[in-house]
Amino acid sequence: MTIHFEKYQGTGNDFILINGFKYPDTDLSTDQIAALCHRRFGIGADGLIILRPVEGYDFEMNYFNADGRPGTMCGNGGRCSVLYAVNQALVTQEAHFLASDGPHRGSLINKNKDTALISLSMHADEDIKKINEFEFELNTGSPHFVRVVSSLESVDVFLTGRQIRTSPVYKEQGINVNFLETCSDHIKLATYERGVEDVTFSCGTGVTAAAIVAVSFLDYTYPVRVMTQGGILEVSRAEDRTTGPVVLTGEAGFVFSGTLEI
Numbered sequence: 001m002t003i004h005f006e007k008y009q010g011t012g013n014d015f016i017l018i019n020g021f022k023y024p025d026t027d028l029s030t031d032q033i034a035a036l037c038h039r040r041f042g043i044g045a046d047g048l049i050i051l052r053p054v055e056g057y058d059f060e061m062n063y064f065n066a067d068g069r070p071g072t073m074c075g076n077g078g079r080c081s082v083l084y085a086v087n088q089a090l091v092t093q094e095a096h097f098l099a100s101d102g103p104h105r106g107s108l109i110n111k112n113k114d115t116a117l118i119s120l121s122m123h124a125d126e127d128i129k130k131i132n133e134f135e136f137e138l139n140t141g142s143p144h145f146v147r148v149v150s151s152l153e154s155v156d157v158f159l160t161g162r163q164i165r166t167s168p169v170y171k172e173q174g175i176n177v178n179f180l181e182t183c184s185d186h187i188k189l190a191t192y193e194r195g196v197e198d199v200t201f202s203c204g205t206g207v208t209a210a211a212i213v214a215v216s217f218l219d220y221t222y223p224v225r226v227m228t229q230g231g232i233l234e235v236s237r238a239e240d241r242t243t244g245p246v247v248l249t250g251e252a253g254f255v256f257s258g259t260l261e262i
Contacts, residue, residue, distance in 0.1 A: 001025070003260045007043060008084055010076030010118075010252040012201025012230020016045045017084045020052035020062070028262070034068035036260070043258070046196050049077050051085060051097075058091050060098045065195025073101040073141025075204015079118040079252045082106030086116075087254065101141040115253035122208045122246045128216060136213050137175075140246075144209035145170070146178045148218070152190050155179050157199045161192025178206045180213065186225035186232075187214050201230030204248050211235035212246070 003026060006017050016036055020026055028036075028048070037045045047065050054060035061081045065071040082095045086108055095106045101123050109117040122140055129137040134148045145164055149155050161177040164170065174194035181188040189210045191203040211224035212235075223236035233250035 001262045003262055004257065005043070005260055006084060006087075006257040007045065007255040008080035008252060009230070009255055010079045010202065010204065011228055011233060011250050013074075013076035013080075013203065014045045014201075014255065015074075015077050015080050016043055016048040017080065018048070018050045019084075019088050019090075020050045021059075021088075021090065024052075026050055026262070028064075030068035032068070032262070033064045034066065037066040037068070046193070046200050047071060047074060047077055049074075049081055049084075051081060051088075051090065054098050057098045057103065058095050059085060061104075063100065065193075067195050067197065069195065071100070071195050072143075073099050073123070073205055075120060075122060075141070075206075075208060075248050076202055076250075076252070077204070078104055078106060078120045079204065079248070079250065082108065082118050082120065083116050083252045083254070086111075099141070109249070114255075115251055117249065118252045119247050119249040120204075122205070122248050124208060124212055124246045126212075128213065130217070136217070138209050138212065140205040140208040140212070142205040143173070143175045144178055144206055145175050146180055146210055146213045148180050148182070148213075150181070152179055152181045152188055155190070157190045157192055161199065162197070165192060165194055165197075176203060176206055178203070178210050180210045182214070182218055183227075186227055187211070187218075187220070188227045190229065202228040202233070204233070204250075207233045208235055208246055208248055 214220035
């Protein structure tokens with residue numbers, strides 16, 4: 001079977017997207033997904049997403065990590081899914097979709113050729129676990145460990161992130177590990193992602209988690225600008241920017257398209 005795919009990126013977090021409305025029988029194995037996401041022998045991506053029809057929503061976002069296994073919520077993947085749905089004429093400018101952690105709403109704010117500014121409502125567990133003065137744990141659709149550091153340049157994000165992710169406390173379920181550096185008017189963030197098992201250019205749920213920590217413990221106020229290796233994202237509150245749903249906003253873009261023989 002021949003399947004058309006498109007590749008998108010959200011601040012450098014990249015994904016293979018497939019339209020499950022056109023290809024309802026698409027059922028890829030763990031090994032197939034891992035092979036497609038491989039950066040040497042496949043297309044190369046941090047994850048693979050299939051948009052499928054589901055009653056009551058515009059679509060369901062089925063997200064798989066680069067290791068081929070089903071993943072939890074992916075914020076940048078959600079933003080890319082909204083832009084992909086617009087480009088596939090599944091929605092116009094607003095999308096109400098279902099993900100692993102429940103319903104989300106995404107909006108296309110503006111578009112310039114292949115790139116668009118996309119906002120996405122996020123779920124956030126306000127019950128933050130404060131491990132110590134500099135370390136926190138919370139869930140924003142995916143579990144996150146956040147460590148506040150004096151400088152990202154002084155941290156081996158890959159090595160330290162992997163050590164924490166595979167430590168006895170987190171090894172079985174896994175956790176995404178974030179390193180947060182405070183700046184005068186924004187924060188900087190680097191993330192080691194479980195499932196990818198590497199440092200990614202950006203992590204939407206990690207950015208959301210870091211912003212919540214910054215507001216809750218580091219004297220920041222919404223909106224919080226978060227600088228990642230792949231670009232800048234903004235985390236705000238939908239209503240009065242103090243309460244209400246957390247909203248993640250940033251650029252997403254089409255990269256290229258092709259076909260797969262399954």
